[in-house]
Amino acid sequence: MTHRISLQPGGQSFPADADTTLLHAALDAGLMVPYGCRDGACGACKARVTQGSVDHGHAPFTTLPETEREAGMALMCCARAKTDLEMEVRDVRSIHDIPVRKLPCRVQSLDRLADDVMRLVLRLPPSENFSFLPGQYIDFLLPGGERRSFSVANTPNPDNQLELHVRLIPGGKFTPQVFTTMKPRDILRIEGPLGSFHLKDAPEPGVEHPLVLLAGGTGFAPLKAIIEDLIARGSQRDIALYWGARDRAGLYLHELASSWETALPGLRYIPVISDETAADWTGRRGLVHEAVMTDLPDLSHHQVYACGAPGMIEIAKKDFSERCQLPLTHFYADAFTFSADARN
Numbered sequence: 001m002t003h004r005i006s007l008q009p010g011g012q013s014f015p016a017d018a019d020t021t022l023l024h025a026a027l028d029a030g031l032m033v034p035y036g037c038r039d040g041a042c043g044a045c046k047a048r049v050t051q052g053s054v055d056h057g058h059a060p061f062t063t064l065p066e067t068e069r070e071a072g073m074a075l076m077c078c079a080r081a082k083t084d085l086e087m088e089v090r091d092v093r094s095i096h097d098i099p100v101r102k103l104p105c106r107v108q109s110l111d112r113l114a115d116d117v118m119r120l121v122l123r124l125p126p127s128e129n130f131s132f133l134p135g136q137y138i139d140f141l142l143p144g145g146e147r148r149s150f151s152v153a154n155t156p157n158p159d160n161q162l163e164l165h166v167r168l169i170p171g172g173k174f175t176p177q178v179f180t181t182m183k184p185r186d187i188l189r190i191e192g193p194l195g196s197f198h199l200k201d202a203p204e205p206g207v208e209h210p211l212v213l214l215a216g217g218t219g220f221a222p223l224k225a226i227i228e229d230l231i232a233r234g235s236q237r238d239i240a241l242y243w244g245a246r247d248r249a250g251l252y253l254h255e256l257a258s259s260w261e262t263a264l265p266g267l268r269y270i271p272v273i274s275d276e277t278a279a280d281w282t283g284r285r286g287l288v289h290e291a292v293m294t295d296l297p298d299l300s301h302h303q304v305y306a307c308g309a310p311g312m313i314e315i316a317k318k319d320f321s322e323r324c325q326l327p328l329t330h331f332y333a334d335a336f337t338f339s340a341d342a343r344n
């Protein structure tokens with residue numbers, strides 16, 4: 001049975017089978033709705049159902065509590081339509097220009113940025129024109145159908161190269177290989193580009209909100225891509241980049257980030273480390289999202305782009321909206337949730 005899903009305020013609509021998730025159906029119809037992990041962990045695809053009913057599928061109660069279900073909220077990556085639906089979904093775009101593809105790629109280079117962070121550069125076949133928006137991610141397709149997600153840290157380029165910043169997860173299935181057996185010229189398979197974490201268009205021509213870019217650890221990667229794109233476009237935007245790590249080594253491209261203050265006149269870079277005992281650091285200390293709130297107690301006119309561990313994203317979203325008046329519609333995030341083998 002197929003149902004019709006109508007989205008407001010944009011007025012787009014698409015068909016969805018009762019056995020297909022709303023996210024899958026929207027993407028199949030060429031509509032890029034906001035999404036991140038695709039397995040219910042990050043909450044980026046949460047939307048309100050204003051008419052009709054859904055089956056919430058395996059949506060976890062941690063991401064979609066009972067109170068939110070009762071208020072009509074649903075996770076598009078888990079929910080299936082039981083009737084025709086009307087839903088409120090913001091920032092819907094067409095993805096016909098940027099197809100998602102499965103491709104082979106070659107390892108171009110591997111270099112250690114820190115003990116537990118590897119820069120992995122991939123090269124796609126020269127015949128492929130791989131487009132993506134700065135901030136999006138790719139999935140590695142592993143044997144047995146598993147996937148692992150990594151954000152692209154550079155902008156689209158004529159060499160068809162993708163730069164990734166891979167944090168070692170001891171005991172993990174994929175990242176330990178990157179640090180031990182993987183070598184240049186190895187062939188891997190990827191799918192991408194994925195996700196809706198990219199700089200949104202201005203709400204109206206001429207209106208540009210000041211930006212807070214908030215990174216935790218390797219959450220720096222997609223923000224690097226976004227900033228390099230802004231540099232290439234000669235942006236004049238007012239940008240505060242906060243990068244949090246446990247220690248100085250965790251700010252694995254600190255000099256590069258500092259150099260952006262010269263390359264982008266509107267950018268301020270504020271590194272923050274959480275280890276209170278580190279002796280080699282004279283800069284800011286503490287939790288990175290708290291540093292934002294200290295410096296910018298009123299976020300009512302800002303837009304925030306946050307990337308990193310799910311815990312940091314969750315608390316930043318809550319504190320910024322409840323304590324600093326950030327409109328929730330101005331908070332965009334990619335949470336680095338873990339592997340999700342059962343994605344569809």
Ligand SMILES: Cc1cc2nc3c(=O)[nH]c(=O)nc-3n(C[C@H](O)[C@H](O)[C@H](O)COP(=O)(O)OP(=O)(O)OC[C@H]3O[C@@H](n4cnc5c(N)ncnc54)[C@H](O)[C@@H]3O)c2cc1C
Nearest residue numbers: 149150151165166167169172173174175218336337338339
């Ligand atoms: C949209 C998206 C973008 C991402 N981008 C990046 C990126 O640019 N760079 C990056 O380093 N990571 C990124 N991640 C996280 C990365 O995909 C996971 O860390 C991945 O699962 C690691 O694969 P693995 O096979 O080595 O470990 P797995 O086999 O997946 O995990 C092994 C064990 O470690 C735990 N675990 C996995 N990852 C983490 C973690 N990050 N922290 C703590 N415990 C963990 C798991 O729960 C599991 O118990 C991203 C995740 C998402 C969803």
